[in-house]
Amino acid sequence: MEKATLLFAENGYETTTLRDVAKAVGVTRTALYHYVTSKEELLAMLVEQMSLNLAKALAELRAREDLTPEGKLRQLVDSLVRQRAESPHQFRVHDQTESALSEPLRTRHRQARRDVLAALSGVIEEGVARGEFKPLDPKVAAFSVLGMCNWVAWWYRPGADYDIDTVTRQISQSAIDMVIVADAPRTPADSARTALAVARSSLDALERLLPSEG
Amino acid sequence: MEKATLLFAENGYETTTLRDVAKAVGVTRTALYHYVTSKEELLAMLVEQMSLNLAKALAELRAREDLTPEGKLRQLVDSLVRQRAESPHQFRVHDQTESALSEPLRTRHRQARRDVLAALSGVIEEGVARGEFKPLDPKVAAFSVLGMCNWVAWWYRPGADYDIDTVTRQISQSAIDMVIVADAPRTPADSARTALAVARSSLDALERLLPSEG
Numbered sequence: 001m002e003k004a005t006l007l008f009a010e011n012g013y014e015t016t017t018l019r020d021v022a023k024a025v026g027v028t029r030t031a032l033y034h035y036v037t038s039k040e041e042l043l044a045m046l047v048e049q050m051s052l053n054l055a056k057a058l059a060e061l062r063a064r065e066d067l068t069p070e071g072k073l074r075q076l077v078d079s080l081v082r083q084r085a086e087s088p089h090q091f092r093v094h095d096q097t098e099s100a101l102s103e104p105l106r107t108r109h110r111q112a113r114r115d116v117l118a119a120l121s122g123v124i125e126e127g128v129a130r131g132e133f134k135p136l137d138p139k140v141a142a143f144s145v146l147g148m149c150n151w152v153a154w155w156y157r158p159g160a161d162y163d164i165d166t167v168t169r170q171i172s173q174s175a176i177d178m179v180i181v182a183d184a185p186r187t188p189a190d191s192a193r194t195a196l197a198v199a200r201s202s203l204d205a206l207e208r209l210l211p212s213e214g
Numbered sequence: 215m216e217k218a219t220l221l222f223a224e225n226g227y228e229t230t231t232l233r234d235v236a237k238a239v240g241v242t243r244t245a246l247y248h249y250v251t252s253k254e255e256l257l258a259m260l261v262e263q264m265s266l267n268l269a270k271a272l273a274e275l276r277a278r279e280d281l282t283p284e285g286k287l288r289q290l291v292d293s294l295v296r297q298r299a300e301s302p303h304q305f306r307v308h309d310q311t312e313s314a315l316s317e318p319l320r321t322r323h324r325q326a327r328r329d330v331l332a333a334l335s336g337v338i339e340e341g342v343a344r345g346e347f348k349p350l351d352p353k354v355a356a357f358s359v360l361g362m363c364n365w366v367a368w369w370y371r372p373g374a375d376y377d378i379d380t381v382t383r384q385i386s387q388s389a390i391d392m393v394i395v396a397d398a399p400r401t402p403a404d405s406a407r408t409a410l411a412v413a414r415s416s417l418d419a420l421e422r423l424l425p426s427e428g
Contacts, residue, residue: 014226134391135419140376140384147365148358155357162354170354174392177348182396192423199416206409 001049002089004042009089013043044105050090052108054083055115062119069127070176073145076120077172080149085164088153117142124179133179135192145175215263216303218256223303227257258319264304266322268297269329276333283341284390285408287359290334291386294363299378302367331356338393347393359389380418387415 003024007016018039022032036042061067061075084091101109121142127133148171156167217238221230232253236246250256275281275289298305315323335356341347362385370381 012226012228015228135423136388137376137380137384137418137422140381141388143365143369144362144385144388147361147363147368149361151357151361151364154361162351166351167354170351171358174350174355174358177392178388192420196416196420199413199420203409203413206406206413210406 001042001046005046005087005089005093008043008093013039013093018042040102043101046090046093047101047105047109050083050087051112054079055112055119058116058119062122069123069130069132070180072123073120073127073175073179074172076123077145077149077175078168080116080146081152081168081171082164084150084152085156085158085167088156091150091153117146120145127179132181134181136179141179144178148175215256215260219260219301219303219307222257222307227253227307232256254316257315260304260307261315261319261323264297264301265326268293269326269333272330272333276336282408283337283344283346284394286337287334287341287389287393288386288408288411290337291359291363291389292382294330294360295366295382295385296378298364298366299370299372299381302370305364305367331360334359341393346395348395350393355393358392362389383411383415383418386411 004016004021007020007024011020016039018032018036019029021039021042022029025032036045057079058076061072061079064072067075117139121138124133124136124141124145125138128135128138152167152171156162156164158164218230218235221234221238225234230253232246232250233243235253235256236243239246250259271293272290275286275293278286281289331353335352338347338350338355338359339352342349342352366381366385370376370378372378
């Protein structure tokens with residue numbers, strides 16, 4: 001499956017044949033047919049292995065009652081970054097081959113993507129409601145965190161410049177710094193007041209910076 | 215070029231022909247040949263238009279002496295997010311078709327990508343050196359910011375749930391919150407722009423906190 005992913009990623013799903021996969025693995029096409037009967041089935045197995053399992057794990061993490069929103073966000077980001085770092089080709093192939101998936105897998109794959117987003121934005125919403133996170137738009141914030149994590153599949157290469165633990169720690173912390181209120185916890189009522197105060201003092205600063213008239 | 219980008223994105227660069235492009239534009243293939251002689255040339259024009267111009271603009275922004283690292287980061291993120299939001303197909307097509315580019319364009323495209331990364335990590339490095347940004351690894355931080363911006367090409371659709379100004383403000387502020395030391399001294403040079411941006415994003419936050427009317 002690793003070889004197939006690599007071939008799909010490098011040469012494109014459309015132009016890759018099962019013969020190419022057999023050759024890369026070092027077996028005959030007949031031997032490969034023993035395990036998978038079509039290229040489509042191989043792709044389906046890859047999707048099953050990655051997207052659906054990850055979505056399930058993140059949804060479970062979101063539902064945990066022993067963690068604060070900050071703790072949940074840290075673990076969600078941790079799982080996402082590690083998954084993208086471990087299977088970069090798989091992730092990018094899915095992005096490029098969604099239209100090649102046939103039903104019902106295509107629908108399930110899309111649902112899995114929505115579940116990942118729902119887990120992230122749900123945790124952010126919870127943090128905002130508790131006054132522990134800034135009053136951000138939860139979905140835009142979730143997409144921002146997601147982009148930061150997903151991008152790992154584009155740039156990180158194992159054994160190159162960085163070890164995965166360092167990368168994961170920095171990205172998790174960055175995600176938290178993006179959303180957290182520095183001196184949390186605050187009551188939700190206080191956040192509107194804070195936003196207003198910050199806006200006002202920014203406008204004051206702006207006024208002072210204007211050239212004086214006349 | 216928009217039509218070509220859309221076709222490349224939807225059906226894949228390999229399987230799209232100039233005939234398809236002509237049909238989508240509503241002209242004959244002969245008429246299209248008047249402007250471009252091959253599919254490769256069309257792709258080259260797309261790359262030229264997007265990647266190289268953006269890389270140049272960001273490099274210039276990085277070199278400006280009238281802006282603090284915070285001001286530069288805000289404007290870099292602003293440019294990136296707007297570009298990704300305006301040409302999502304273009305961005306994703308480039309990601310998928312780099313191997314289809316022929317030399318010397320392929321080398322130039324890669325260089326442009328490196329230049330974008332260098333502009334971002336250079337600004338972060340400058341902020342760290344001045345003690346205004348947290349002591350992060352500048353490259354990992356740059357990739358994180360880049361992922362956040364690039365991902366806009368995957369999820370943002372004009373005219374849907376969000377307007378681009380709100381999205382851009384939140385993402386710029388998130389990028390800054392990721393890196394900035396809370397009590398950093400600010401130089402007055404670009405703080406008018408900063409004050410305005412902070413005020414606006416505080417007002418956005420305030421709006422979201424209001425109970426919905428009706």
